[in-house]
Amino acid sequence: MARTKAGSAPDSTRVALGLRQNLAQFVLLVAVNALVGGTLGQERTVLPLLAGQVFHLDLYTSALTYILAFGLSKAAMNYFAGTLSDRYGRKPVLVTGWLVAVPVPLMLILGPSWGWIVAANVFLGISQGLTWSTAVIMKMDLTGPKQRGLAMGLNEAAGYLGVAVTALATGYIASAYGLRPGPFLLGAAYIALGLGLSVLTIRETHHHAKTEASQHVSAHKSADAGLTTGRVFTLTSFKDRSLSAASQAGLVNNLNDGLAWGLFPVLFVSSGLNLNQVGILAAVYPAVWGAGQLFTGAASDRWGRKWFVVTGMIVQAAGLAIVAAAHSFGPWLTAAVLLGIGTAMVYPALLAAIGDVAHPTWRARSVGIYRLWRDGGFAIGALLSGLLADLYGIPAAIATVAALTAASGLVVAVRMRGNDHITG
Template sequence: MKGQFLLFTILVTFTGIYLGFLRIIVPYAQESLESTLIFIPLIIFGFVKGSFNFIAGRFSDVLGRKRILMYGWIVAIFSDLLLFLSKTFIILLIVMSLLAINQAFTWTTTVTSQIDIGGKRKAGLSTGINEMSGYIGVALGSALASIMYGLTSLFLLFISALALMMTFSAIETRHLIRSREDPPIKEAINLPILGLSIAGLTEKFVDAAYFLLIPFYLISKGYTLFFVGEVVSIYALVWAISQPLFGYVADLSEKRVLFLLVGFVIMGVGIPFLLINPILISIFEGIGMGLVYPNLIAGVNDRVHEKLRGTALGVYRLLRDSGYGVAGIVFIIMDKFSFDLYSIAIIELVTIVLILFITKA
């Protein structure tokens, strides 16, 4: 099983590289657009990914994790071919939709598979390793995109084809769940899980800022594409590396809620000052995300039967990644009324109240 766990780790790294490339390429390709239009791809990405997260989670419980994972990389190949043909605004919207489906199918199934292998008691560690690997991929993809912009389509096509071939070697981990119980699907949609899912949605406001708002702002201020890639990469790398540690310690200490509260405080306090020192604050934001990210997923896993793991994580990821879409709409409002990053800080700090409430449920 160690070999299979490693295989899923490599596959989610490819998923991250794919996302990292497009997190740099899309803002750069749109720099001449009106400020409100640049958020449209983010809104599409968020709502499409959120919806397909639920589809991926539910059908991974019914059809199996491996099949959904393969579908995700087939979708990626179509996306790469479109990007090779053109980088017009309409094509970018289609590519973002396909990217969202790819991310939903591949990331949902790899994290679910690794929790299947690691077991329920090590959910934080398994999730931390999965997310660390994926966001190391994001950091690597962001860095590479700033260097090899002209070769984007060919490189992504190579990554997609390689990942698809490697998926054939993966086992179906759904069969590792030995319970004979058949719990009703409503158990995957309870108040604590919905509360954690909404907390995940608000956490995405910070990541959405790094997805488009901050890169676009830095580019518009004359910063080089290399510097923008460096800022996004540092944030993603710190986030990635810290996750296994915070997930594992939370597993041992059984104080997952404390990790969530501290993480949201760090993100809320730090984000308003990001434009003063992008590198330094990106390190703090990465630490905050590292505290929150694996423990929200593990918190959902703590509250659901193993046979409904895929469905429950699909519900969580449906709301969490819809946060990209909600954030995009909020960013348009912020732009129209000249709000700043303090608005995001308020949202993150209000989430603390939500977490305190749901932990009493």
């Protein structure tokens, strides 16, 4: 068995690509990503309320600093996760991500000032960037090109169902036992379990990517194997039509998710909803998002990525517009379902589109750069929505982001090629 910088790699002739051939490891990685999502979900219902009720932050911009810190740190780590996993292997990056998360629940429970909460979200962002990006890359490695949409759908479904279940659970825990410490003890349990599974059961997958590279037929002329990281960044961000269209759509998608995370609970509570109702609304959006991806990822393998993305962005925009206009639980529940459906259409299709176009030898870097832009949307969304909410109110902030989301879908319609999902 040959040894490489990326870990132990068996003879490539004995490495099989495909979901069925690697089912046990794939299922374990799905479970790990559900725990990654749950670690994020511990904050979705509780932290916006903690900002106002415990730390007495009045301005929305100040209250949303934790999302800004999370978005910037996660975006940066997404970029480095791809490069590090190519250099040192996927598993060491995954384990490191879990280790970084260890202090987060304690900081959220014991933090005496808002600065501690912001610092905890820096650690959480680093952890999420390393763990979630690596889980994506490892599933792409295992499945190969023909089931990439299905793989991304299962990956993102697990992660966001983890977010949803935990957002719902923490809403109930907070209503019964208070905002601290109960909700964050659940996050601590997730971190312990995720770290244990990653250390003891997950195996290295870099050699699967090398096997695919040896069999790869380029999706287009730019997809040669010898690109520098700078060239990969330029292609993914600006020059390649499909890669850059996916990157901007990912950024806008998470911009509106950052808005939903930071301002929706505040809007709902200020309109008279109780914590249980807020928890339900905070959970329905990622639950529909997560469950929907079980179908949309595989469907994009059959029908292509482009129009799933375009339609999904328009549906998200409609959901946001309803949130901005409504004043009660029923319409907001409908809007949460629409947001979930739209995001389910977009999320796995965008990731799979990156995997379709990028060559296997630089795919991990391209995924990392895409996720840099996508999760940078959290930071931009926190700043933009906070400033607009301070100046014009929460409904105006939500309406503005709805318009941006619709415009992003139109960019994809014009710019993304329609046949990049047809791979070898």
